[in-house]
Amino acid sequence: MRHFWLASWTLCERELVRFMRQRSRVIGAFAPPVIFWFLIGSGLGHSFRDANYLQYFFPGTIVLIILFTAIFSTISIIEDRHAGFLQSALVAPLSRVTIVTGKISGAGLLALVHALPFLFLAPLAGIHVPVTSWLSVACLLVAMSIGLGGLGFLLAWRLDSTQGFHAIMNLFLIPMWLLSGALFPASGAARWVRIVMWCNPLTYAILGFQKSFFVAGVPLSLSPISIGICLAVSVAFAAAMVGASIFSAQRT
Amino acid sequence: MNAVVVQNLIHTYPAKRRSESPHQALQGVSFQIQEGEIFGLLGPNGGGKSTLFHILSTYFQPTQGQVHVFGDDVLQGTEPVRRKIGVVFQAPGLDSKLTVYENLKHQGHLYGLYGEILKKRILDVLGQVGLVDRSAEFVETLSGGMKRRVELAKGLLHQPKLLILDEPTTGLDPVVRRDIWMHLKELQRGGTTIALTTHLMDEAELCDRIAILNRGRLVALGRPKDLKAEIGGDVIWVEAEDPEKLGADVERLLSMKSTVDGTLRMEMERGSEFIPRLASAFPGRIKSITLRNPSLEDVFIQKTGHRFGTEDLVL
Secondary structure, eight states: OHHHHHHHHHHHHHHHHHHHHOHHHHHHHHHHHHHHHHHHHHHHTTSSSSSOHHHHHHHHHHHHHHHHHHHHHHTHHHHHHHSSHHHHHHTSSOOHHHHHHHHHHHHHHHHHHHHHHHHTTGGGGTOBOOHHHHHHHHHHHHHHHHHHHHHHHHHHHHOSOHHHHHHHIIIIIHHHHIIIIISSOGGGSOHHHHHHHHHOHHHHHHHHHHHHOEETTEESOOOSSOHHHHHHHHHHHHHHHHHHHHHHHHHO | OEEEEEEEEEEEEOOSSTTSOOEEEEEEEEEEEETTOEEEEEOOTTSSHHHHHHHHTTSSOOSEEEEEETTEEGGGOSHHHHHHEEEEOSSOOOOTTSBHHHHHHHHHHHTTOOHHHHHHHHHHHHHHTTOGGGTTSBGGGSOHHHHHHHHHHHHHTTOOSEEEEESTTTTOOHHHHHHHHHHHHHHHHTTOEEEEEESOHHHHHTSSEEEEEETTEEEEEEOHHHHHHHHOSEEEEEEESSHHHHHHHHHHHHOOOOEETTEEEEEESSHHHHHHHHHHHSTTTEEEEEEEOOOHHHHHHHHHSSOTTHHHHHO
16 A cells, blocks of 8 residues: 555655646646736626626636646646556556556646635635635635646547647537536526536536635625535546546556 | 567558558568577668567567567467566666656666665666666756666566667767667576667677568578678679660670669679779779678668668658
8 A cells, every 4th residue: 555655745846746747737727827818817707797897706616726726737648658658657566557547646736726726816806715715715716726637647548649639629528628617607608508517427516616705795606506516526527537547547 | 499480570551541551561470589699680770670679668569470579479468478478678667857766766667676675776787787877867968878878677567578779889889889789788698588679780790699670570690790601602783884885885894783772783703803804804994993891781681672761761
């Protein structure tokens, strides 16, 4: 068991150190979502619904930061598997579960490290995160980091080229984020979009954040769906992604 | 004792497209590697040696056949085998953004080593490959030869009984190549069994025994010296304007099989006595004649009927 944790931690630590030593990757994961948030949020201002769009777009930006960081971190699996450090891990006396845990926890931790500082910008946007929301926000952050890290692992493990990964990112991951309530709420969307949105696990994470963030004492979302459901779906998504990654890694 | 026993190994890669047929990379290969020897798997690209390397290193399992490493069956469970083997891949496995020490530290953790024991092992292996003073440097600042030595150190960290290397000196200059071989010989003296793949004849000559692979089949197995001795006599290579035609004439006039892949080549006893006959029989048609002792390439030609690597060009 000690060997399992030692090896998992070493894979995770390596991920963190490597990422932090490449400044372009750090900036690449953190800066674009923040710029999107600021530009889109300021640009739309009050033209969208009653709320300030900087406030509405805040939870979506958190998920986007997590998505970008987790994806950029797991993308290395593609090259690492055939020519790199991961080759050594694949012939070491370890179970594949160790590799999955190490990689996903590394990607997840990185995503958390990037998302947390952005949370501190909440007061600047006029968003209040009361102490009573801290636990739900923490759970959502962790669940999304693990879930999207797992999704990144699952995709990277099956792919042969980073170009393929970029294609999947544009075709699948970005639309998945777009249809999560990050940019617009489900209520005003076309029926088919609403159906897709309610099938998308990210929608529940965004909703969870919206229900945990307050502006002038009112949560960002007044949806009847409870925070408990949002948390349950997010945790189930994380568990499913980790499970699928383990299954995939053990098969090939 | 045998370090490795390979029996009737078959490996088939599934077809990538529907129009293609599955590729049988190994077609019933059997051999043994004795404890303490340096064993070379020699073959042209596509010969099957990389597939064999990946199976021996437990990277993937064969379609059929048996592999035992120090008595443990690879197919029954990889973990006991993995503890006994050190693997050095051809593709660089180092993290250039980490220091030499950090690379080795992570490798050690993968094998359950930590704390003072790991520190001591790292210093030991760096000492073995002569890189103790480079331990704090980032891998990206090292030369190609030094990186290769760090890879070697990585493979040795958990004190494996068998070290498996895939083309360990490919892409390195002759001085560095010699240096790597010096380290391998030293490891052998320390009791480590070494198995390596190579497509370099001069590298294969340095092995205690070699297996020559061609198109997934074992075509020769033994000590390089013995394999060359099987040919006997001398080998004559002739360079000509039109080797095909000259070859046909030589075969007709001197009744001797001589052409291999468009090159004129003959094996015979007392080749030096034959050269004047050849030169006078075909005046003006020969550019040069080379007489030499049989090499491993000659062994390959004799066993396969074609030159080493020429099939690649066709493919």
